[in-house]
Amino acid sequence: MTRVLISADMEGATGTVSPADVEAGTPRYERFRRLLTQDVNAAVAGFADAGADEVIVNDAHCGMDNVLIEELDPRAVLIVGRHKPLGMMQGLETGVDAVAFVGYHTGAGEDGVLAHTYLSHSILGVRIDGEPVGEGEFNALVSAEAQAPVVLVTGDDVTCRDAARYAPGCRTVTVKTAISRHAAICRTPAVTSADIRREAAAALSSPPARPTARPTPHVVEVDVDSRHLVQRACALAGVEPAGPRTVRMETSDAREALRRFRALSWVIGGGREGDWT
Numbered sequence: 001m002t003r004v005l006i007s008a009d010m011e012g013a014t015g016t017v018s019p020a021d022v023e024a025g026t027p028r029y030e031r032f033r034r035l036l037t038q039d040v041n042a043a044v045a046g047f048a049d050a051g052a053d054e055v056i057v058n059d060a061h062c063g064m065d066n067v068l069i070e071e072l073d074p075r076a077v078l079i080v081g082r083h084k085p086l087g088m089m090q091g092l093e094t095g096v097d098a099v100a101f102v103g104y105h106t107g108a109g110e111d112g113v114l115a116h117t118y119l120s121h122s123i124l125g126v127r128i129d130g131e132p133v134g135e136g137e138f139n140a141l142v143s144a145e146a147q148a149p150v151v152l153v154t155g156d157d158v159t160c161r162d163a164a165r166y167a168p169g170c171r172t173v174t175v176k177t178a179i180s181r182h183a184a185i186c187r188t189p190a191v192t193s194a195d196i197r198r199e200a201a202a203a204l205s206s207p208p209a210r211p212t213a214r215p216t217p218h219v220v221e222v223d224v225d226s227r228h229l230v231q232r233a234c235a236l237a238g239v240e241p242a243g244p245r246t247v248r249m250e251t252s253d254a255r256e257a258l259r260r261f262r263a264l265s266w267v268i269g270g271g272r273e274g275d276w277t
Helices: 027-049 135-145 157-166 189-205 227-233 254-270
Strands: 003-008 054-059 076-079 098-104 123-128 150-156 171-180 183-186 218-224 240-243 246-251
Touching: 003 027, 027 054, 027 098, 027 150, 027 189, 098 135, 098 157, 098 189, 123 135, 123 254, 135 150, 135 157, 135 254, 150 157, 150 189, 157 171, 171 189, 218 227, 218 254, 227 246, 227 254, 246 254
Parallel strands: 003 054, 003 098, 054 076, 098 150, 150 171
Antiparallel strands: 123 218, 171 183, 218 246, 240 246
16 A cells, blocks of 8 residues: 655745745735645646555645645545644654655745745754755655655755755656746646646656665754844753854754754744834
């Protein structure tokens, strides 16, 4: 039995370029929820074409309730809602054979459309064991511990180039070419859906080798844009200052790193001040 997990983010979906495209409550958001769902459906169809017995879609963007379940391919099941123990990687714990990152983006401090790591503000960069990581590589480290290869990544061209580094052998689909943080040359949904379906099928038909987990423990460092956020973050047990605007923590494995980083991002995000001059 072949089981596939799709972690579905939104900033890297077909057509998205603006914060308003991915923020619940805006008129544009409702439109782009549908395009995200189309990208996800294309991946589900491709994996089904290649013989997947079960496809689990984990809604991984913001409130984690963006994919339109009424329009989701019925061959998939949907994990929806916040406060999931593994966040963007919920579903991995059930045991899967392959993982796909659909609608992904690059990390904080990098080029690419809507690039960030968990927060659109405050976090300037994240490193694990001294190497810069975005959400994709962070999640790939967790996937590697479960020996589930990342077989497909979709997003802008910068995201796809980054995926070739952290997930060697994975298939990628460039749905748009970044011009700036808020502009891109976008391919149409009909074209991107066909490409995602084709590459998903190819990815499962000849997946890369099962990954090897990185040696542990891990040291996670996070750069923030204000010194008061360091003080705030260090209220968490095990988090300590590592510079004027950097905090660090040591974790036993990637799964623990992900869970603790999520908590850290909530604490940092809650310390953001409103606009003032």
